[in-house]
Amino acid sequence: EAGVxxxxxxxxxxxxxxxxxxxxxISGHNTLYWYRQNLGQGPELLIRYExxxxxxxxxxxxxxxxxxxxKGVDSTLKIQPAELGDSAxxxxxxxxxxxxxxxxxxxxxxRLTVL
Amino acid sequence: KQEVxxxxxxxxxxxxxxxxxxxxxxxxxIYNLQWFRQDPGKGLTSLLLIQSSQREQTSGRxxxxxxxxSGRSTLYIAxxxxxxxxxxxxxxxxxxNFNKFYFGSGTKLNVKP
Numbered sequence: 001e002a003g004v005x006x007x008x009x010x011x012x013x014x015x016x017x018x019x020x021x022x023x024x025x026i027s028g029h030n031t032l033y034w035y036r037q038n039l040g041q042g043p044e045l046l047i048r049y050e051x052x053x054x055x056x057x058x059x060x061x062x063x064x065x066x067x068x069x070x071k072g073v074d075s076t077l078k079i080q081p082a083e084l085g086d087s088a089x090x091x092x093x094x095x096x097x098x099x100x101x102x103x104x105x106x107x108x109x110x111r112l113t114v115l
Numbered sequence: 116k117q118e119v120x121x122x123x124x125x126x127x128x129x130x131x132x133x134x135x136x137x138x139x140x141x142x143x144x145i146y147n148l149q150w151f152r153q154d155p156g157k158g159l160t161s162l163l164l165i166q167s168s169q170r171e172q173t174s175g176r177x178x179x180x181x182x183x184x185s186g187r188s189t190l191y192i193a194x195x196x197x198x199x200x201x202x203x204x205x206x207x208x209x210x211x212n213f214n215k216f217y218f219g220s221g222t223k224l225n226v227k228p
Contacts, residue, residue: 004158006158031214033216040124040220040221041220041221042119042204042206042218042219042220042221043159043204043216043218044218045215045216048214048215055214056214056215091158091159093159103149103161103164104149104159104161104206104216105161106151106158106159106160106161107158108156108157108158109157109158111156
């Protein structure tokens with residue numbers, strides 16, 4: 001079974017440029033997460049989707065970040081414009097029914113460097 | 116808000132040693148706790164999941180324990196190998212919001228041949 005797929009794996013951009021990350025979760029997983037992980041830190045949640053609905057986006061900097069999950073499968077996270085402080089690893093994760101105590105499964109992440 | 120702390124931040128041991136990694140959390144009302152491994156430049160790989168009603172889980176050379184009353188979990192690695200070198204993170208899901216995971220900063224483990 002394929003795991004969580006993310007692309008690109010690496011991205012280098014100049015500040016003020018836009019950037020987008022793509023995630024394909026494990027088939028059948030209705031919950032999708034986007035996390036940001038700074039160097040030496042644990043992941044911090046940006047947004048969580050249940051199917052197509054964003055049910056927790058309280059930590060998403062909405063002035064420059066946006067996300068969508070069309071048809072409740074793939075998801076895209078966008079930053080426009082990027083700032084130096086956005087350099088981090090962006091991780092996507094998915095899970096089956098959380099009420100059953102199911103695990104999260106993570107993708108390999110996208111390492112973003114903003115120059 | 117749930118806060119998760121992992122000590123030490125880094126650990127270096129010779130091959131073959133048994134070792135313990137620690138995870139502490141401030142709110143004992145948890146739904147479950149999950150241990151992950153992260154290799155450099157990679158995503159997180161789930162190692163063990165302990166439900167709130169459980170005291171421990173085992174997988175191969177790994178054993179994770181949970182003591183909710185003291186707000187602690189430990190990950191025990193037996194007979195460590197160089198291939199165990201990675202960063203180990205714990206994540207807690209609180210009962211009041213079991214859809215949300217709170218991560219520690221991780222313990223970076225180096226097992227020397």
